[in-house]
Amino acid sequence: MHEIIQFIMDESVTDLPENSTVKSVGKSANVDHSAARRNLLKLGVAGMPMVLTLKASARQLAISQLNCVIVLPSRMRILVDSDGNAWSGTRNISYDASKGGYKLSDIQKFKDHRNTREFTGGLPNSLTPSACSSYSYGGGQDDCDDDSGGKGDDDDYDYYYDADFENASSDLDLLMQASSNTYADGIEAGYSSKDDDDDDDCEEPTHIDCGYYFTTLRRNREIRPGDFIDGSVWDLRGDDGLFVALSLQYACGVSETGWPGISCIVSILTYLRQNGGSNACPPY
Template identity: 35%
Template structure:
């Protein structure tokens, strides 16, 4: 550069400078920095919303395990759920999230009717019992891979993948996993529950059809999340999904959520 020559020192020049100095003494910055990097499109990322067109329900147990599906569950005023509905909901769930997935505030407070999933729902138990499908010797590998049993992204690798059209050698094992997991969960539940027709070991959340979720609504000005209600739970699970699988699986709404998380990360 060359430092720009001082502007013509017109009559007002010194006075304007004095005025600025007084502002400086009052704490006004003398240098402004322009922030331009990707502000605009990224801001529009914050505006994103997604629509859940058909009714979507979420079942959460005391450990924070969660099932997402479209089945219904009868609920008493006390909040107890019909056990057989619960079993069938779990069986037909589209997604199963492992223990710890649903944040505390979404879980049932207590569980007096026996919790049928406690036994095998803890941390990594659900991984190690199975043969490692790919022959990896790291048993631990299966822990992380485990939750995908109900999130069949490898069935649909490539955009043409139709349900059930398993594209590669991994998917077979994913499928086995899925069935193994479910069979076990169900059997156990039946055994434990015996005759009890109602259970308070779960909470049931419903999202009606055509619900629009704008993740940014759950975001406070300082970037922390304040999730509540069924939609908040949905976002929490989407976040969990994102943590594990990234954006590949197409969990509904995930791109929108990711765009916001990216915004927070890259702004």
């Protein structure tokens, strides 16, 4: 906007309309304005606005709250299903294209894990994966009798969390950095000694490639919730938008503490409420 104003001012010369009673500032007398005006009209025909509106009714402190940045203190994984439910946690869910998608047992373990938070419904359509047209389980034949706790089962490594979650998390980050595999793959590669998943012989489907969206947000990822505000409503997209959507559900329905970057979200909600945002909280 400032650029346009500067341009218009550079193009303009002074003159008050006849019989004008408006206050005049910086007026220079006896300047021929006709050429500049004709030029402005040409620009108007070409699409330059004839009216500029300063939208701000100006609460700079509140506006600065819109610019807050959330830096994720630790890695966060998010699972979304086609009903708009979501889970956030720390476990990984294996994706194996050769077996037809995400491992079902991992999905269930992710949902059931004690560090997982569940969000029931409420995500906008833009963040919800399509439902399966027909259940398309993958072809893997393993893990029917899960939760037995035997070697080679992913469950074995839950002790990482149970014993000392925070230290384990750091260890796992190191492991992740040292490997291009996913977390679960890394664990398997490092610790599994027998009874690999692939060796079982069950008929139950083990993988699914539709109806879910799963993503990992890395530690130190910077998320700017203000980027998802269009006027005074939310326009949530992508993984960062998904994080903001869950943050909103948390702030609006659960608590205003205990979620990364919640103060940023609360500030924005306050701003939106003060500025007439009708859809500050879900449903959108």
